[in-house]
Amino acid sequence: MSGPTATDRRRGWVPRVPELIGALLAAALVVAAVVVARRKNAVVTPLIGGMGFDFDDFASLAPLFGRWGAHVGPGTPIAVTVGVLVVLAGPSVAARMSWRPLLLVTWATTLVWTVGLAAVDGWQKGFVDKLTSRDEYLSEVGGIDDIGATLRGFSDRIVDGQADSWATHVSGHPPGAILTFVWLDRIGLGGGAAAAWLCVIVGSLAAVATAVAVAALVDRDTARRLIPFAVIAPSAIWIGVSADGFFTGVSAWGIAFLAIAAAGRRLRHDVAAIAAGLLLGFSVYLNYGLALMGLPALAVLIASRRVRPLLPAIGGALVVAGLFTASGFWWFDGYVAVQERYWQGIASARPFQYWSWGNIAALVCAVGLAVPAALSRVVSLPRVRRAEPVTLLVVAALLAVTFADLSRLSKAETERIWLPFQVWMTVATVAIGERSVRFWLAAQVVLALAINHLTYTNW
Template sequence: MLRRAGAIPVDAFPPLHAEPRLLLRPLLPAVAFGLVGVAVLPVMTRRLPWRLLLAVAWLGSAGWAVVLQLPDGIARPLTTPTEYLAGLPAMGDDPLGWLRAFTMEMPSFPTHVKGHPPLPMLVLWAVQWTGLAGAGWAAALVITVGASAAAAIAVTVRVIAGEDVARRAVPFLVLSPIALWVATSMDALFLGVAASAVALVAVATVEPDSSLSRMAGRGVRIGQLNRAMVALAGGLLLGSLPYLSYGLLPIFALPLAVLVLTRPAWPVLIALVAGCPVVPIAFTVAGFSWWEGVLGTHVAWLISHGSRRPYAYFLVGDLAVLALLVGPAAAVALPAALRHAARLVFTTSPGGRGRLGPDTLGWPAAAALAGVLALDLSGVTCGEVERIWIPYAAWVVTVTAVHRPPARAMLLGQTATALLIEALARSPW
């Protein structure tokens, strides 16, 4: 009814920002990949050494994203006139001059350039400057970084919930419907950077010979100085997130949840806090004002078709898209995981560390959901959340670790969800 009334002018297949279609034969490689993954991944999670399993998670996530996108062209989404690559010619050979004039020249930029802070464009310019020019190399960067989130999230889950729980989550992180938008939207880059930042924070909190270190297993015991350096690196990445996307500000709830659970030593916290302002200070010194960028993006949105999307509809419709992103296995597991996380709040002693273990699995999911709800209720995101929310949705998928392995029926449900969406909806990303 809203479509016929012209109230949703830019979404042909709401709540998805996509067009309806029926795609069958070209999906056969993805069907084969998914079935092999359902059969093999649960076995790998039990038998492979941890570091090799992380490599499998990374490569498997990238492969799943690529085979799903093959029918539509892997690099195609980045070549449209509204995307970032279309704005690169304006930067020329003077990225600092472009940065200083960013807010003044914003109205002339492509849609996605003026809808985001300038850091994504600077990343693409740096890739092009190294000689890796073109949409193919940009797609490779996006998919590689986006797929790394599966490994980074597994690392975080290992720290806060134990290696057994993290291993159970890996197949679901690999065969998640989120992969549909890992290839190829720039938001996949944001997903990978955010996941790596949280993982660094988590690893930095592990003290040698602590109960947390024993629970997480070998490979995470590092010295005090090294932990401070890891925390500093995590802070640097966290500080970069608001300069990748304005919608990433609520994702700071995730590292906060990790810190509340692990309660690290003061040197780690100091190093983390010291790292966070480095990127904002650098951009401010270079001539870019974050607040002016926010205001300029808001003005650009007000005069675009996106502002005509009805708030009340997308308040609910965006949550429906979130359900598609996380899949049925996460939907089934989420209530129990959140109940365990809530119970932990009342059983953790005020002093010392929190009680870490499988019950903490719901904490990252709860933090991610809090960020999503903040964006949804505020109207900051109103449509197109299938790409915008993937940095949050990936953490909700972690609750699937409550399913006892091999959990192939649940894993098959995740795979089928991704295949059905790809078969029925043609996304611009």
């Protein structure tokens, strides 16, 4: 019996030229963002007309939020092992395993990958203490005794400079975010470790949600091609640990349930539509920017060519909105106040002339080079006109970050803030074929490991 041929040995490791071009262009953007930030005095100040600011104060790792520093930690062997296994065995396992066990394995592997990356910085520093600083949610949990009173007075405490102004992250989000951690504390799961576990467990479920949505809108074979990339996405660095990881899982399952609802006309599909509305409605009360998840939701409805899920989904969202409003929090009051708070902080020292495109460079670091490598094969006007589901989901996510960027309310930290949109950009990787799949999986793993071992990210 003859051994494997040279072609067999190369299978999965030979990237296509258009893929390389897309990845190289994205990498060039990141390099440019790093160089400009590092040469701020010689390059950046003239570009912005002499405005005074200092990257070292707020983003010395620009375009990422963090600082340089090579290190290893207890999570290193875990992350390396998971990365190698997914590169070598991920595509074949995803192609052959039964669907439901595969979804469980997808979630478990994503969770281990995320925890491993977080623990590279040490278990205490990289995981347990991430949500316990004075700017984070847990700093306010102990002071909330009356949830009703908190909701009624929430908007009044958003603007800074008051004796009772909310901590930075609490003020920057609707009350659903802080209430999540208050409820967790009320059931006896207080403290940094429990909060971190909630974020990474729910955040890791986003990988399953994207696979479920693609399976419902296209087919399971296409979803199977997505799974290894969804599992090993560099964005896991910021899911572990940040509250945005929790937001990502909640909103992702809102879209997934909507896709399930759009797949049929039975009662269970209507129930899925209501669940979608409840989750997407709650998402808007977790993060003001998640109103933009309406774009992926619209993409699902257009791709499925069905409007039946719309009414029950809207009904579910209105239930959430009604409960918060009846409890005393008016979303639009909070949104107006948070814009004032935003410009009271370090946002005023972050020039839009840099961050308008530096944000996109940070996004590239989070989604990895496999996504821009695949975009040319997914995003095109003919595909949009044919309402191809994968294309519409990716385009919707791209539009969402474009609107967020142009709003000038996202300057830096977009590797974390845009997590809910990043998972839908990763759907583009279904276009990466068998010929190059392992090459791009390896690129994702190397990038994630490099970021986590060469820098200290703030999230």
